[in-house]
Each structure stands twice: as structure tokens, then as C-alpha cells.
Amino acid sequence: MMESLKTTDSEVYDLIRKELERLEYSIILIASENYVNGAILEVQGSILTNKYAEGYPDRRYYGGCQFLDGIERLAIERACTLFGAEHANVQSHSGSSANMAVMYALLNVGDKVLGMSLAHGGHLTHGASANYSGRFYKPVFYTVSKESERIDYDEVREIALKERPRMIIAGASAYSRILDFERFRTIADEAGAYLFVDMAHIAGAVATGLHPSPIPYAHIVSTTTHKTLRGPRGGLILCKKEFAKAIDQAVFPGTQGGPLMHVVAAKAVALKNAMAPEFRAYQEQIIKNARHLASCLASKGYRIVSGGTDNHLFLVDLSDKRITGMGAERALELSGIMVNKNLIPFDTRGPNTASGIRIGTPAITTRGMKEEAMGTVADMIDTVLKDPENEGVHRTMLERVKGLCKGFPFYPSVLSQ
Ligand SMILES: *Cc1c(COP(=O)(O)O)cnc(C)c1O
Numbered sequence: 001m002m003e004s005l006k007t008t009d010s011e012v013y014d015l016i017r018k019e020l021e022r023l024e025y026s027i028i029l030i031a032s033e034n035y036v037n038g039a040i041l042e043v044q045g046s047i048l049t050n051k052y053a054e055g056y057p058d059r060r061y062y063g064g065c066q067f068l069d070g071i072e073r074l075a076i077e078r079a080c081t082l083f084g085a086e087h088a089n090v091q092s093h094s095g096s097s098a099n100m101a102v103m104y105a106l107l108n109v110g111d112k113v114l115g116m117s118l119a120h121g122g123h124l125t126h127g128a129s130a131n132y133s134g135r136f137y138k139p140v141f142y143t144v145s146k147e148s149e150r151i152d153y154d155e156v157r158e159i160a161l162k163e164r165p166r167m168i169i170a171g172a173s174a175y176s177r178i179l180d181f182e183r184f185r186t187i188a189d190e191a192g193a194y195l196f197v198d199m200a201h202i203a204g205a206v207a208t209g210l211h212p213s214p215i216p217y218a219h220i221v222s223t224t225t226h227k228t229l230r231g232p233r234g235g236l237i238l239c240k241k242e243f244a245k246a247i248d249q250a251v252f253p254g255t256q257g258g259p260l261m262h263v264v265a266a267k268a269v270a271l272k273n274a275m276a277p278e279f280r281a282y283q284e285q286i287i288k289n290a291r292h293l294a295s296c297l298a299s300k301g302y303r304i305v306s307g308g309t310d311n312h313l314f315l316v317d318l319s320d321k322r323i324t325g326m327g328a329e330r331a332l333e334l335s336g337i338m339v340n341k342n343l344i345p346f347d348t349r350g351p352n353t354a355s356g357i358r359i360g361t362p363a364i365t366t367r368g369m370k371e372e373a374m375g376t377v378a379d380m381i382d383t384v385l386k387d388p389e390n391e392g393v394h395r396t397m398l399e400r401v402k403g404l405c406k407g408f409p410f411y412p413s414v415l416s417q
Helices: 003-008 010-025 038-044 066-083 095-106 132-136 153-163 181-191 203-207 241-255 261-273 277-299 325-334 362-366 371-386 391-406
Strands: 087-089 112-116 138-142 167-170 194-198 220-224 235-239 313-317 340-342 356-360
Touching: 003 010, 010 391, 038 261, 066 087, 066 203, 066 235, 066 261, 087 241, 095 132, 095 194, 095 220, 095 235, 095 241, 112 153, 138 153, 153 181, 167 181, 181 194, 203 277, 235 241, 277 313, 277 356, 277 362, 277 371, 325 340, 325 356, 325 371, 325 391, 371 391
Parallel strands: 112 138, 112 167, 167 194, 194 220
Antiparallel strands: 087 235, 220 235, 313 356, 340 356
């Protein structure tokens, strides 16, 4: 692999080799990350990167798109079949680009949007001040309840009826509980708002029926394709027929230029993979692993936000420990275990320090780890967090982590070259 790169550019080659080793020999618990298979890698590295295909199948701005039309049609058909949607746009370069197109399609500058607060698990693109969505639109937010650390739908309704937003956004990056899309739609209807569901994190569970689908309730649904869906890095928009034209125009020419056809093709492959029975078994195992890992950590004295998880991720509250989220992320990284610092609901620290970490199981489940390994991983995390500054602990743990990873190889054929 990469023989021509090796001679063309040894610097980039060496860094990719090192990254490959890092992926193979660390325990990746970042909830938004995953490992893609060889077919996805092949397609993304294919000659499809050469071609301009602005427009849509049979309506392109350039000639020579007949084979690309076939590829994009496959991706669209598969997305519609997998999720039971009436229309799909498969061209968004990322989840954020997809969200930008959705807002561009349905809103005018200055319109009010009601989203989940970033500090309570929402996403930057749901109205955060650092993001276009907070600058071009007028954001208002709902949070989780202090007692249950879950969304309080009565509160969402209250805010919606008071603020009368043009759009309500449901979906999160750090929320471990089932989202009640039916309830969100009832609230949206009462408030006269569109319901936009961003299922970026939970798309794999939705595709396999392990999380209720937003499709029957939302006016528009967006997702990433690279998280639990285990495809190439990219975005996807699903909607009812009545919004098809507005969404397609908002993606191109509204907010993007030429589509990344090598990525569109890889999305088609990922969507096919997601229809296989093994993919459902994979999604079930992700949830089992997350629940088991959370309960192992809880039994070692760690408080899990909201008391557990219904999906692929959970938050660990470290505010009663002698370590911040930032400190924990750093100590674990030095030990070969990748998590991210994360605000917990009503955090007293800022986002750069944070009092929690977010832990997700999609990547380690892809490499075949099951409940037994979760016990080991919980033990490793606890060992590091009990003595986070100790370099000896980091060194010993790096070796233990490597040993565990060798039992669950994922890209071994590449590494052995
Ligand atoms: C990851 C994520 C996105 C953004 O995806 P990118 O591909 O990183 O732009 C959007 N919304 C939610 C809820 C996410 O978790």
C-alpha cells in the first residue's frame, strides 16, 4: 500500500504510517470516530476524485458524468431505502455543511432557531455564537433538566411557545438518552416551527431500528456518514418530497460547489454495508459495550451523567475527583487511550478545561471488542485516572493497551508491510 506515495513524498508517507500505527495500537473511545473498511478506503482513494460533477444526475453542468450519475443514484436510492426517506441529498461535504444547507433552505437571515445548548450536549451548528448558525440566525436554547440530566420536553415546549422559533433542532453530540422525536414534532407544530433533526451521532442505531427514527416526524433530517454509520467523512440530508428541491438547491449552488464524487461513491458503499444483518449486530454490540463500560466505571466510583446510556456514548463526571476533563484527556492520551474532555451539564468549568470526559464505543466495537474487553478498558481508565501525572503509569499502560489491541487487529495487513 502507498508504494507510489513512499517515493513521491516520504514526509507525508511517514506521517500516515505513524497515524496507522496509532490507530491500530490505541483504544479509541472518541464517540464520533470509527474505523472504515478496505472497500471504503479504496473508493475514497479512487480516480473518482478527478471529475467535476456540479449539479445532480441528468442535470450536470459538465459533460462526461454518465458513470457518476449511476454512482450518485445508487447512493440516493440506498439512503432512501435504508432510512425510509422520500428524498436524499448525498453531496454534503460534512455534517456541518449539511446543517448549513438545511438552514439556508428553510430560514432567512435573522430567523429564530431553538436548539440544544452546546454546553448540554448540542452541536456548534445548532446556534453557537462561534458558528455561522449563531451569527446568521437568532439562537435560543433548551438544556437538560438538573435533576434527571435528560431533556425536559415540557421545558422545550414552554420555550418554543414563548420564543416562537422558525425552526426547532433536535439532535446532539453528547447526549446518551433516546430522543423523543414525536414529542419534538408535536411541540414544533404547536409553535409553528419546522422540526430539523440532526442525527449525526445516532444514525447507525436509527438505520438498524435500535433508536426510533426521526424520518416520520422531522421536516428535514441530516446526518454525518462517518460516525456510527461507519462510512467516509461526509454529510447526508433526508427529507420529504416537498422539500427536495429547496434542499438540493441549498446544497448546490447554495452552499457548495462540485461534489466529492469519490466520497459520494464511498457513501453508497457504506449505505450498502449498513443494510447487511452484520451491521445490525454491530450496532447492538456498540450499545451493549457502552452500557457495560459505563456500569464498570460506575462500580469503580465514577458518576455517569444521567445514570447510564441508551446509545453508543456516555459522559463521566469527574467533578468529585482531583482531575479536570482536560487533565483526564491528557493522561489517558499519554497512556494510549483516546477520549475527549467534555462539559457536563451545569459545568462550573469552561469548555477548554471541562469537568467531564465523553466515552464512546463505535470504534472499539468495530475492531471486535465485546463486554469482557470493556471490563479491561474500565480498569485501564481507572488505573490512569487514579495517578494521572505518573509517567511510569503512562508507560506501563501504553504496553498494556498495545497488548489488548493486538488481540483485536483491524488494519494488520497494512501494518505488516
Ligand atoms: C459531528 C456532528 C456534526 C458535524 O459533523 P462534521 O462532519 O464534523 O461537520 C453535526 N451535528 C452533530 C450533532 C454532530 O455530532
